[in-house]
Amino acid sequence: MSAGDRLHDLLHKASGAPKSIGPDELERLLSLERREDLDLLYEAAYAVKLKCCGKGVAVRGLVEAGNLCAKDCLYCGIRKSNSAVERYSLDEDAIAAAAEEAKRLGYASLVIQSGEIESEAHTVFIENVLRRIAPLDLGVTLSLGEQSEEVYARWRAAGAARYLLRIETSNPLLYAAVHPAECSWERRVECLRALRRTGYQVGTGVMCALPGQMARDLARDIVFYGEMDVDMIGMGPYIPHPDTPLAAGAPVMPAESRLELGLKMIAATRLYLHDVNIAAATALQALAHDGRERGVKAGANVLMPNVTETRWRRAYRLYAGKPCLDENASLCRNCLDRRLASIGESLLYGTRGDSRHYAAREARPAADYSSGQVQ
Ligand code: SAM
Secondary structure (H helix, E strand, O other), rough: HHHHHHHHHHHHHHHHHOOOHHHHHHHHOOOOHHHHHHHHHHHHHHHHHHHHHHOOEEEEEEEEOOOOOOOOOOOOOOOOOOOOOOOOEEEEEEHHHHHHHHHEEEEEEEEEEEOOOOHHHHHHHHHHHHHHHHHHHEEEEEOOOOOHHHHHHHHOOOOOOOEOOOOEOOHHHHHHHOOOOOOOHHHHHHHHHHHHHHOOOEEOOOOEEEOOOOHHHHHHHHHHHHOOOEEEEEEOOOOOOOOOOHHOOOOOOHHHHHHHHHHHHHHHHHHHHOOOOOEHHHHHHHHHHHHHHHHHHOOOOOOOOOOOHHHHHHHOOOOOOOOOOOOOOOHHHHHHHHHOOOOOOOOOOOOOOHHHHHHHHHOOOOOOOOEEEEE
16 A cells, blocks of 8 residues: 555544544654645545534634733743733723623634733632623633632633633653743643533643654644543644743744644644644744634634734733734734635634534533543
């Protein structure tokens, strides 16, 4: 059998049912290099996206609520030791205004993201924000880092439906190499379990093209998503930020290779998990102007255009080259409409775009949530 025939067979097998290929086969997909092979991979993943998530792209307005952060992740532009950042924290009125703008634009979902703060005052603040925006009837995702199970439960009770907490890498050794000693990979996994127990649609994800990361690690990341039975994936290429220790240390792959790796991860994840929500991250667009559309054509089904007031966007720079710094939310939406139309897709206005994977699991009787994982 020729190599081309073997790839056809592998893609056919993966497309038939979730988790029908193993880590070695995922690694093989992630290692493809030839243009014609990559095109076959993306076509197969896009076909599974159409079959399992339908036509159209779910949309969430993204509010970057603040860049105060207690963590010192070695790659992140808003790490606490970066004194070059102008720190800000949106107040309740500003977040509510961004949520109203999202609603006005026809987005039925919102993501509130910020640096990581663990305090009673912050917990109460987020509760108040959630209660304040509840009348807008948006599907709300939080991405506010590691918290106690009690805090997750309080925010869930106040109206949040989904939570995104990237594991960053499923390899604890690689995790330790890109985080300071006080950051615990095990705690992050435990937080994901707590989120599941608390009833959220749970999202995780990784950065790809981290220094020292191998295709094997990325294949295991995808298996990790499956083992944790997550509902949503948000992942993207690592992009150095000049004011961080990681950028000063290790060399990275060229931008086009990192973009391609990000697309391969989306495609392989779609082929492995079928019905989860997968976002085409802004980091893809930072590497190529059409990065997000290419993400959709590789199997992503969610986009998160920024609805934060433009004056704060520069202060929330996780990496160099963040796009859309000066485009307000209306311009971003018009631009996305045009870009998606160019690939025969469109934003799904007025629908929350909940994870079908979550809905399917909820519909099954007597799920066991005690371990935080559903078998
Ligand atoms: N504090 C929350 C948390 O820890 O989950 C959410 C904010 S955090 C800044 C959001 C994500 O940005 C991280 O999970 C990480 O994957 C991503 N990120 C940070 N620095 C990055 C970089 N240099 N390149 C690409 N992604 C980056």
